[in-house]
Amino acid sequence: MSSTGQTYGGSSLGAGTTHQETVPDVDVTGISPVPAGHLVEESSADLSIFGEDIVTKAQEIVARYPQSRSALLPMLHLVQSVEGKVSQSGIQFCAAQLDLSAAEVSAVATFYTMYKRKTCGEHLVSVCTNTLCAVLGGDAIYKALGEHLGEGGKRLGHNETVGEPGAPGSITLEHAECLAACDLGPVLQVNYEFFDNQTPESAVALVDALRAGEKPQPTRGAPLRDFRTAELELAGFWPEDEVDYRSTVDGPSAAVETLRGAKLAEDRGWTAPAMTDVALPEVEKK
Template sequence: MTSSTAVPEPGPNAADRTHAAAGGDVDVIAIAPDPAVAEGILAETPLEDIFDVGVVDRAQEIIARYPVARSALLPMLHLVQSVQGYVSQEGIAFCANQLELSDAEVGAVATFYTMYKRRPCGEHLVSVCTNTLCAAMGGDAIYKKLQTHLGSESEPLGQNETAGTPNEPGSITLEHAECLAACDLAPVIQVNYEFFDNQTEDKAVALVDALQAGKKPAPTRGAPLTSFKGAELQLAGFFPEDDRQYRTDVDGPSQAVETLRGAQIAQERGWVAPVAQDVPLPEVEKK
């Protein structure tokens, strides 16, 4: 028969606690991967100081859209990012409280999806597609160019790092992204999830220069450009009540000539997809 130990130890013994507290000689901030994040974790900021009544009301509105409250977690995390520009430990606690989940359940989701940022993001999130086709068409070169342009030759900007002060006007967070589903327009960049197609190194540099100067260049297609926080609020499902302003914020041609060309040729030539036939499943040998 085994006996319990105070903290986890190798072997079959159970433990009274699942963690061992750091001793007084352990510098938590120094050993953390990001000291700024560690400081935020150690500081106990009341949730109501960050997420006011208006945010709570929006959270409850999101929850009311779903028959099961926990299904609202993804848009709730977008709501948190629209307030803070990232998902902080306080943001995780806020979602957990609103949805009656544990912090661990919320944290598991927030750390699984790359669209939820775990460090403060810039006013603009610039995503460079470096998947196969975009990479072959120049995506890798564009990403490297922006790394040195936003950083320096000796200290290029890293993945999910920010040029400027996060959340401040003109600040830019750079990331390389997996497929952005625009292979026909490669290489592509997204700014706050809006497309800038057929990019080159020079175009990409001009784009980030304009963003840093406070301008909002028109995307190649889709809705007008907004800030990262503004895009996050839309992803949480909140838009202007005024119909004209709503149309201004979200309307825009989403298709491109290149995307529609195949369908147009098929229509002109009378091509149609073959009708699917019901085929019996092959017999499977019984075990």
């Protein structure tokens, strides 16, 4: 009887020998086309950028929740208000504040597109390129902005920035998946504030105004502010003065198009049928 066994591919190995044992070890870092020392070397992030005021804010965020890990999302926004992105230092800062591993924080920070891995400009311009906005002109707007903001004959791409990131007048461009304003498409957002019913021409005029230091009033919602201030607000921190607070958040929130159905129903006396109680089926207890 032969001491070798046949594989599905027809080759044979010595009895009791695994395929792994017949293959020499490969130095994956040695054959990498880019330096890969960071994959095997321990690194300590510099957390000095997060001063005492940020640590205090982080603790305030944690105090809002019965379980500290629930504070991760707003704390990542807090990090972005400082860095304009979520860096490795930001990840380790959140991990230390919440008693999580860096891997747990990274899993969340890399899942959501609202957390950036590259420093954003003073303004984040998000163009909706989902189905309805796209066919109404969203794709054309995104293309026009990319060409207009590009430099050296190269179109500005997704999550790329024109100008020094974070500096006045700098803009990060991204295409976004559905900004939930289909009745007002095509739309774009600047630092998450809406600019509705856009055209390539109006969008170009908008980014030119931003680069010139202006802050055009959004179609709906609060007055425009820069990206890092918006991130601080998303973390839950607002002006303490009531007048300043109101000037920050007050603004029209509903558009005529959004309310058109309700207005027609009111004008024509339409009402919905009264709700009736429906007995729910019994569910077998486990």
